[in-house]
Amino acid sequence: MNRLIHIGFGNIVNTSKIIAIVSPDSAPVKRLVQKAKESGTVIDATQGRRTKSVLVMESSQIVLSALLPETIAGRAQGALSDEDTDETIENGIK
Numbered sequence: 001m002n003r004l005i006h007i008g009f010g011n012i013v014n015t016s017k018i019i020a021i022v023s024p025d026s027a028p029v030k031r032l033v034q035k036a037k038e039s040g041t042v043i044d045a046t047q048g049r050r051t052k053s054v055l056v057m058e059s060s061q062i063v064l065s066a067l068l069p070e071t072i073a074g075r076a077q078g079a080l081s082d083e084d085t086d087e088t089i090e091n092g093i094k
């Protein structure tokens with residue numbers, strides 16, 4: 001089952017489509033974001049705030065977020081552990 005996580009300011013992404021969550025500070029990530037902006041594959045979810053994390057999605061899209069990578073990763077991990085719990089309950093294992 002697909003899980004959705006909040007990435008800030010009412011924006012939500014599907015955890016199963018996330019490939020990587022990285023900091024925007026390194027030169028390679030900055031180039032990746034710039035190329036994606038030029039090709040129109042960036043989704044800016046920062047609401048004008050400073051970009052603190054870059055999500056690389058399965059569809060080659062880049063999502064910019066104002067939340068820290070650790071925050072988003074924690075939420076994604078929580079969504080995944082909730083999914084494991086749901087599957088365990090469905091299978092009758094407690």
